[in-house]
Structures are given as structure tokens and as C-alpha cells.
Amino acid sequence: MTRACKNCEFFEPFTAPDEATLVGLSSDNAERMRNLGQSGLCRINPPTRMWEVALGYGAAFPPVGRDEWCGHFNPSQRVFDAAFDAVDARIETEIARVQKERGPLTLPGD
Known part of the structure; x- marks a missing residue:
């Protein structure tokens, strides 16, 4: 994530879930969730994987067209x-x- 992301209207701050929430995820997916906690979520690059949806991420992110991805995607x-x-x-x-x-x-x- 760049400084530009933090100033972007599509950027949402993100707080990583506690470790109990990560139980049952593969180690790779759990690590991704931990890393997200150090940055934020981009509504132009919304979470689309089932485990993210199951954890409640993505519900607040509007659908976007394929031509709407930002340069950091x-x-x-x-x-x-x-x-x-x-x-x-x-x-x-x-x-x-x-x-x-x-x-x-x-x-x-x-």
C-alpha cells in the first residue's frame, strides 16, 4: 500500500481479526488476514474469496467493473x-x- 492509497476515496482502514477468528483458516489465508491488519482494504480491489466473505469482509465493498481496477492492483x-x-x-x-x-x-x- 502506498501513501496515495491512504488518501484514496476507495481506501478503507482495516483492523485484523483476533487469532480466535483465524482458527480453521489455512496458514496462508490466516497470514493474509494478519497482513491486512497492517494496511487496509481497497474497495476497488475488494475481497472476493469465500473465506473472506464468510468472515464478513466484502459486504461493504461495492462491485466494480474489470476496467475500474487501480494501478496498484x-x-x-x-x-x-x-x-x-x-x-x-x-x-x-x-x-x-x-x-x-x-x-x-x-x-x-x-
Whole structure:
């Protein structure tokens, strides 16, 4: 994080959770959470991983378009985003194919 981030309207201060909150996270994810406590969160680069959402981070961060990332955003994340988008597209295609063959999918008890 740079000094510019602290002055950015999209920057939110962040307080790291206590160690009890980190129980159950992988060591890498727990370390990421600890490191966030030394900086802050950028609403242009919101948390999107499930463990972050489960811990309540991201709810206050507005959705942004891919062309809205700031210059400090890690470009390698775009590779991961593209890979996840491709997987999502394949899943949606498969769901549509199955629904066409078998009708709408329902959960037990519906």
C-alpha cells in the first residue's frame, strides 16, 4: 500500500481479526488476514474469496467493473479471474444442457 492509497476515496482502514477468528483458516489465508491488519482494504480491489466473505469482509465493498481496477492492483489476479470466469461459463453451459435434456433442476423437497 502506498501513501496515495491512504488518501484514496476507495481506501478503507482495516483492523485484523483476533487469532480466535483465524482458527480453521489455512496458514496462508490466516497470514493474509494478519497482513491486512497492517494496511487496509481497497474497495476497488475488494475481497472476493469465500473465506473472506464468510468472515464478513466484502459486504461493504461495492462491485466494480474489470476496467475500474487501480494501478496498484496485482495484474496476476486478472489471470485467476479469467480462469474462474471460464470455469463459471462451463458450469453454466453444463447446467443449461442438463436442464434442456431433463427439465429444470430442483432440490430434494421442492
